[in-house]
Amino acid sequence: xxFSNKKFVAQLTVISLLxxxxxxxxxxxxxxxxxxxxxxxxxxxxxxxxxxxxxxxxLRLPRVLAAGLVGAAMATAGAIMQGLMxxxxxxxxxxxxxAGAGLALALGYLFFKSLHYSMILLxxxxxxxxxxxxVLALSYQARIGFSSLYLLLAGAMVSxxxxxLGQGLVTYFKLSPTIIGWQAGGLVGVNWAMLKVIAPFILxxxxxxxILAKQLxxxxxxxxxxxxxxxxxxxxxxxxxxxxxxxxxxxxxxxGSLFLVGxxxxxxxxxxxxxxxxxxxxxxxxxxxxxxxxxxxxxxFIAPPxxxxxxxxxxVTCLPYFLWMIHKGEFYD
Amino acid sequence: xxxxxxxxxxxxxxxxxxxTDLSVTFKADKxxxxxxxxxxxxxxxxxxxxxxWPVAQGEVMLAGRSLLSLDTKEIARRIAFxxxxxxxxxxxxxxxxxxxxxxxxxxxxxxxxxxxxxxxxQALELTATKHLKDNLVEELSGGQRQRVFIAMTLVQDTDIIxxxxxxxxxxxxxxxxxxxxxxxxxxxxxxxxxxxxxxxNLAARFSDELVAMRAGKIVKQDAVSAVMTPEVLREVFRIDxxxxxxxxxxxxxxxxxxxxx
Amino acid sequence: MTKKRFFLITxxxxxxxxxxxxxxxxxxxxxxxxxxxxxxxATPAQNFVVFELRMPRVLACLLAGxxxxxxxxxxxxxxxxxxxxxxxxxxxAGAGLLIAFALxxxxxxxxxxxxxxxxSVIGGLLVSWSIYQLARxxxxxxxxxxFIITGVTLSAILSTSILPVVGHVEQAKxxxxxxxxxxxxxxxxxxxxxxxxxxxxxxxxxxxxxxxFDLLTLAEExxxxxxxxxxxxxxxxxxLTSLLVSLTVIIAGNIVFIGLLAGHMSQLFxxxxxxxxxxxxMLLGVLILLVADTLTRTFLIxxxxxxxxxxxxxxxxxxxxxxxxAQR
Numbered sequence: 001x002x003f004s005n006k007k008f009v010a011q012l013t014v015i016s017l018l019x020x021x022x023x024x025x026x027x028x029x030x031x032x033x034x035x036x037x038x039x040x041x042x043x044x045x046x047x048x049x050x051x052x053x054x055x056x057x058x059l060r061l062p063r064v065l066a067a068g069l070v071g072a073a074m075a076t077a078g079a080i081m082q083g084l085m086x087x088x089x090x091x092x093x094x095x096x097x098x099a100g101a102g103l104a105l106a107l108g109y110l111f112f113k114s115l116h117y118s119m120i121l122l123x124x125x126x127x128x129x130x131x132x133x134x135v136l137a138l139s140y141q142a143r144i145g146f147s148s149l150y151l152l153l154a155g156a157m158v159s160x161x162x163x164x165l166g167q168g169l170v171t172y173f174k175l176s177p178t179i180i181g182w183q184a185g186g187l188v189g190v191n192w193a194m195l196k197v198i199a200p201f202i203l204x205x206x207x208x209x210x211i212l213a214k215q216l217x218x219x220x221x222x223x224x225x226x227x228x229x230x231x232x233x234x235x236x237x238x239x240x241x242x243x244x245x246x247x248x249x250x251x252x253x254x255x256g257s258l259f260l261v262g263x264x265x266x267x268x269x270x271x272x273x274x275x276x277x278x279x280x281x282x283x284x285x286x287x288x289x290x291x292x293x294x295x296x297x298x299x300x301f302i303a304p305p306x307x308x309x310x311x312x313x314x315x316v317t318c319l320p321y322f323l324w325m326i327h328k329g330e331f332y333d
Numbered sequence: 334x335x336x337x338x339x340x341x342x343x344x345x346x347x348x349x350x351x352x353t354d355l356s357v358t359f360k361a362d363k364x365x366x367x368x369x370x371x372x373x374x375x376x377x378x379x380x381x382x383x384x385x386w387p388v389a390q391g392e393v394m395l396a397g398r399s400l401l402s403l404d405t406k407e408i409a410r411r412i413a414f415x416x417x418x419x420x421x422x423x424x425x426x427x428x429x430x431x432x433x434x435x436x437x438x439x440x441x442x443x444x445x446x447x448x449x450x451x452x453x454x455q456a457l458e459l460t461a462t463k464h465l466k467d468n469l470v471e472e473l474s475g476g477q478r479q480r481v482f483i484a485m486t487l488v489q490d491t492d493i494i495x496x497x498x499x500x501x502x503x504x505x506x507x508x509x510x511x512x513x514x515x516x517x518x519x520x521x522x523x524x525x526x527x528x529x530x531x532x533x534n535l536a537a538r539f540s541d542e543l544v545a546m547r548a549g550k551i552v553k554q555d556a557v558s559a560v561m562t563p564e565v566l567r568e569v570f571r572i573d574x575x576x577x578x579x580x581x582x583x584x585x586x587x588x589x590x591x592x593x594x
Numbered sequence: 595m596t597k598k599r600f601f602l603i604t605x606x607x608x609x610x611x612x613x614x615x616x617x618x619x620x621x622x623x624x625x626x627x628x629x630x631x632x633x634x635x636a637t638p639a640q641n642f643v644v645f646e647l648r649m650p651r652v653l654a655c656l657l658a659g660x661x662x663x664x665x666x667x668x669x670x671x672x673x674x675x676x677x678x679x680x681x682x683x684x685x686x687a688g689a690g691l692l693i694a695f696a697l698x699x700x701x702x703x704x705x706x707x708x709x710x711x712x713x714s715v716i717g718g719l720l721v722s723w724s725i726y727q728l729a730r731x732x733x734x735x736x737x738x739x740x741f742i743i744t745g746v747t748l749s750a751i752l753s754t755s756i757l758p759v760v761g762h763v764e765q766a767k768x769x770x771x772x773x774x775x776x777x778x779x780x781x782x783x784x785x786x787x788x789x790x791x792x793x794x795x796x797x798x799x800x801x802x803x804x805x806x807f808d809l810l811t812l813a814e815e816x817x818x819x820x821x822x823x824x825x826x827x828x829x830x831x832x833x834l835t836s837l838l839v840s841l842t843v844i845i846a847g848n849i850v851f852i853g854l855l856a857g858h859m860s861q862l863f864x865x866x867x868x869x870x871x872x873x874x875x876m877l878l879g880v881l882i883l884l885v886a887d888t889l890t891r892t893f894l895i896x897x898x899x900x901x902x903x904x905x906x907x908x909x910x911x912x913x914x915x916x917x918x919x920a921q922r
Contacts, residue, residue: 089743094750152746153682156749157913159750160850161910171899186758347732385818409820416815419813442804
């Protein structure tokens, strides 16, 4: 095994341990904290109806799993986006995907009284796609590609427009305020029914991304190189963009608004691995999942029984790092 | 007669010394041009001389007083500075831009007095831009734009004008226009001109004195014919220079140059 | 367009809009009835509509439109970029986030209306100070692109925390925050309008500095060479702008893009110094907001849409159009 591979395995191991620890703590602690014994008993007898089981298996387990899935999906989507656009500021949240999904949901609730989870997912994906295409089309400059400034501005504007339209629809047609609650972000109320529908998409998306990661490495070198190396560039670009939309759209369907995870996690991982996406993607997914599980735990643990909003926990932890990145000029074109 | 002088100055940028222990005096009522290779510290020297960049050691003296002891507006009444490729991102009319040069003399709200307006008109005439005064600066050609910015420095009514590469990126005819305006300013208005030029022949033709710099130090400061010699040029630019005498101006002319062997 | 013609046209449009805004709305008054109100010959009901409902609303739009327009102009001067606006650069979000905290954690009381402006101001100042510090390099060098990037991202991230911070516990508070976030003009009452003198003072302080702000449009070296105290000028600009915006959002909620639209249009029509552009931009800001608000009130009766939404739906595409132009 070469040195860099050994390093990679070491990194993978460390993060996996953190992940498993996070899973464990996420289940054990929270608004109500359980002892290790209670945890073991409940998991060994999953169908025995107790109060503990209600919390652990019906509420907490799906929630912790959802946190992991969302973290992995968002982080990986961000990593892929950054590779495709060759810009470190690519984050699904900042580029309008949240707002697109929100508008699509508003339209959905306009026409249907209630929406099945699969419809929600579909609408989120649709909205995410439209928003993403708008942002990319508006910010692309021939010969320059995607500059940080215009990506951000286009993302902010498309978000502003879609958010305004969505809010307008909700207010004017007196739609359910659940949309606004959803957009506030968070994993409250995640259940197995949702996971059953949405989780497969995330897992399949992640798998596909890992398998074809090598193509992404070539793509991230730039059009000239990738074509010279004989890659069918357009095909893979479309493919990976599709993966980004599926992953982030599904994540948004679970968690509502989320920012920065897709930007920071890949950035950290890249410091360790370099621009090798075969290594970046698995590590990013794992680190993203770990981060979100711990963040969700924090949101439940800080001020029980109240929930500190998940998005605030994520913002408070990620924002300083992000501001430091700006200060260092990481986004200088 | 206001003299600008630097006494043993050291200027640094982010812990790296650009200029070390440099002393220079600029003669009043003369055109002095600083020449040197990229990175030798020419622009930094200009910025240090005009208090636009702090001096780590030593001091810059204006008419015998340290720059640090003078109020910034007072310095602006004595030294004008034109940066390289001055930018202007807001749509502005020529007349308005030139009027900004009166800022060092204005108080409070900043209405233009009759004397302000007179100076502005004079500057516009001197730079032959009076007919452009209602145009937008962004609509002008490179040469016109530069003349307008020079008009802005003129309106500052200073004895000393410092210019950082005022002719780079300009067409040849526009370069000459600028140089002739500067010459006129020296001869008719008794202004002291200090500038950095890239074009050696232009520098030789229009300057009274040359200051040759290399790696943050002055190699030679003297009359043009004393500085435009193969020895100095070899040290400053690492070239083997062939010089002749310009039949029209009598100044040295760089005919050709080779890489040093 | 000459300055005279511009002010003639916008001035007339202004008067027409004010009159129409007083007349139009849920209860329609025709011009004769309006004249009766003005001369004291109308019914108490009509008087009520005009003096208690319409006039405060129109005044709120006046104050907010002018202030937001002015803040946009100043930010565009500071960043030397036409794509600047208080909403885009995070000042609104900062003010809003602190308002959310205050709503959530401070006990409800009569002093809330006095406390909110203060809280809002702190939030706005904090955000703009942070952005400035992050975008500053040594000496007086300001990186405008960094400024914009930091502002835009902070705006996005901070605003998502606004609703979660307020929480679902008290419905009234949540509704207030949602309305604020959508740009609903809730300050159309004489209590909120008591902020007016503060705004007028700010306008005066800003106008007095017109010359200084002119110099900020030049390259940094040029303005320094002209004897400008660059650091102080920028600091003053940011503080005054933040104060202006923070107080305005108490009256008008989170309305964005007015500054962008008004600033850009004033540069197009009257490319002059700030002495002319400040009043021009303020007038344009008032016009845009007043027209948007009156149209929303008149044609969407029943389910009144927050004016901020209407302005955003117009403003965002306009911004994108400007952005595309700037790219070339």
